[in-house]
Amino acid sequence: MNHFEYKDDELYCEGVSLAKIAEECGTPAYVYSHATFTRHFQVFDEALASVPHLICFSVKANSNIAILNLLGSLGCGADIVSGGELVRALRAGIAADKIVFSGVGKTAEEMRSALEAGILSFNVESVAELELLNTVAGEVGKMAPVSLRINPDVDAKTHPYISTGLQKNKFGIPWTRAEESYQRAAEMAHIEVKGVDCHIGSQLVDTKPFVAASEKLAILVDSLFEQGIPITHLDVGGGLGIRYSEPGEDEPPSPASYGEALLGPLTCLRKHNIKLLCEPGRVIAGNAGVLLTKVLYCKESEVKKFAITDAAFNDLMRPSLYDAYHPIRPVAKHADREMIVSDVVGPICESGDFFARDRDLVEVRAGELLSIGSAGAYGFSMSSNYNSRPRACEILVKGSDYHVIRKRETVEQMLENESIPEL
Numbered sequence: 045m046n047h048f049e050y051k052d053d054e055l056y057c058e059g060v061s062l063a064k065i066a067e068e069c070g071t072p073a074y075v076y077s078h079a080t081f082t083r084h085f086q087v088f089d090e091a092l093a094s095v096p097h098l099i100c101f102s103v104k105a106n107s108n109i110a111i112l113n114l115l116g117s118l119g120c121g122a123d124i125v126s127g128g129e130l131v132r133a134l135r136a137g138i139a140a141d142k143i144v145f146s147g148v149g150k151t152a153e154e155m156r157s158a159l160e161a162g163i164l165s166f167n168v169e170s171v172a173e174l175e176l177l178n179t180v181a182g183e184v185g186k187m188a189p190v191s192l193r194i195n196p197d198v199d200a201k202t203h204p205y206i207s208t209g210l211q212k213n214k215f216g217i218p219w220t221r222a223e224e225s226y227q228r229a230a231e232m233a234h235i236e237v238k239g240v241d242c243h244i245g246s247q248l249v250d251t252k253p254f255v256a257a258s259e260k261l262a263i264l265v266d267s268l269f270e271q272g273i274p275i276t277h278l279d280v281g282g283g284l285g286i287r288y289s290e291p292g293e294d295e296p297p298s299p300a301s302y303g304e305a306l307l308g309p310l311t312c313l314r315k316h317n318i319k320l321l322c323e324p325g326r327v328i329a330g331n332a333g334v335l336l337t338k339v340l341y342c343k344e345s346e347v348k349k350f351a352i353t354d355a356a357f358n359d360l361m362r363p364s365l366y367d368a369y370h371p372i373r374p375v376a377k378h379a380d381r382e383m384i385v386s387d388v389v390g391p392i393c394e395s396g397d398f399f400a401r402d403r404d405l406v407e408v409r410a411g412e413l414l415s416i417g418s419a420g421a422y423g424f425s426m427s428s429n430y431n432s433r434p435r436a437c438e439i440l441v442k443g444s445d446y447h448v449i450r451k452r453e454t455v456e457q458m459l460e461n462e463s464i465p466e467l
């Protein structure tokens with residue numbers, strides 16, 4: 045459920061009309077709903093209520109500090125993948141002991157900052173990384189809390205670019221080498237083994253891969269305890285998918301059924317008194333945001349109709365990059381207009397710059413607004429300045445108020461770090 049709904053044929057985010065935001069803040073603009081973020085977090089939290097747990101929001105999905113602050117105020121921690129995300133999470137008020145650090149390529153500098161901040165855990169993805177972390181922790185004079193990310197060789201059956209749990213993927217330590225890697229970690233002077241970690245992919249629309257991964261993790265946890273390596277948390281990663289299409293199609297599992305599927309095989313949690321950690325991103329943020337854009341021109345070729353918008357694939361890459369479907373709705377509903385089949389495209393000089401192809405839409409006209417839905421996760425956070433387009437603003441709506449949580453970038457800001465050398 046989300047709070048982007050029509051009232052008297054006008055699309056609203058909670059109590060604020062999107063037309064008002066467009067008029068006052070301009071377009072393209074990302075618009076987020078405070079109530080939707082809150083609800084999504086709470087529903088997810090309830091789904092895991094039967095076990096002690098900590099939800100670490102995956103910052104890469106939406107890294108605006110106002111969003112992180114909102115989630116943090118609900119009790120959420122953070123899953124980070126860079127030094128930049130560490131600073132964001134801390135600045136947003138998330139306590140360091142609620143932060144886990146994932147990623148296959150952490151630098152020594154990033155390790156140092158995270159150790160100094162006192163994070164909850166490093167999700168280590170290789171023995172080589174473990175060795176570097178041990179050295180850096182020795183230099184800093186601290187013990188590095190560690191989970192090893194285990195690659196369970198489970199097929200997440202999702203888009204190949206966002207599937208991560210197979211042997212052929214670059215992620216994690218192979219399932220078959222898990223135990224020997226834990227033995228190595230346990231011997232290292234500046235490493236403190238805290239947990240087991242896993243993440244098999246993103247936008248999963250079936251619970252079976254989660255069950256398969258949980259079953260393997262449960263075996264590993266039991267065997268670690270048998271070998272005298274007690275752990276205190278199990279991090280199952282993120283990955284639960286959301287509905288991008290219209291209701292009824294492509295229905296992902298609810299957080300409740302995800303929770304049941306995941307926890308079913310994890311009897312080890314109670315047995316060993318282990319805390320569950322998870323790293324959801326999309327399921328919390330995806331349907332809590334839209335990209336608001338204005339139609340600049342409509343044009344027609346012999347074979348196609350196009351609506352050209354002021355947003356482009358530098359603002360929202362997902363359709364171009366993953367051929368992802370995003371629902372598109374007119375901000376003003378015109379019941380009298382006919383349905384057309386149209387492409388919705390941006391102004392960038394590439395045919396890959398599209399939001400929808402051959403989409404059934406109510407006829408749109410130049411100057412009108414469109415709302416590109418399900419854009420709250422991996423929307424702004426993946427945006428770029430390609431074609432020297434300043435990045436969009438971000439707006440957070442709460443009830444009948446809205447707040448600019450990121451100003452629209454200016455051309456001057458975009459050029460700030462560039463200079464012409466005297467040659």
Ligand code: LLP
Nearest residue numbers: 102146243246247282283323324325326422
């Ligand atoms: N934990 C780790 C270690 C991850 O790599 C990810 C996402 C997550 C958690 C959060 O996964 P989620 O709950 O959001 O599925 N840009 C792509 C998605 C990339 C996901 C990368 N890792 C997209 O737009 O679909």
